[in-house]
Amino acid sequence: MMLPSALFIGAQLVMPVADNVPVLNIDPVCRGIAQQGGSSFHDTEVAKQKQDCLDSEKQVRDDLVKQWPTFSAADKNACIQEATTGGESSYTELLTCLEMARDARNLRTDLNDPGVASSRTKGRR
Secondary structure (H helix, E strand, O other): OHHHHHHHHHHHHOOOOOOOOOOOOOHHHHHHHHHHHOOOOOOHHHHHHHHHHHHHHHHHHHHHHHHHHHOOHHHHHHHHHHHHOOOOOOHHHHHHHHHHHHHHHHHHHHHHOHHHHHHHHHHHO
16 A cells, blocks of 8 residues: 555645745734834834835735746745745745746856857957
8 A cells, every 4th residue: 555655745745836926924024124223112213114114015016916927836936935934024035036036047048058158258258
């Protein structure tokens, strides 16, 4: 009866595809950012800074929703895991991770394409 065990282990290796932008709890990260700038927890500026952070994160999420289809499933899964593991989550962190993964992949592709690589090195002699 090794087959059921093998199927169970194999099922653990399959990563779900993130079809939609996840809903992140951005309140803790914005509270922390705001408190770093205030002189005390009762500082009226803290509430304003927190709201500014929440507004900024909501705007980044809106941008992320628009760009979501352009990112690879593997990058989405890896970046979601990174953004939600071990601490406070933010859409800014998630978007930055996705953009960096995409840009690194594009750079590797460009460097492996002889036509692109030679056009970049023509002026460096």
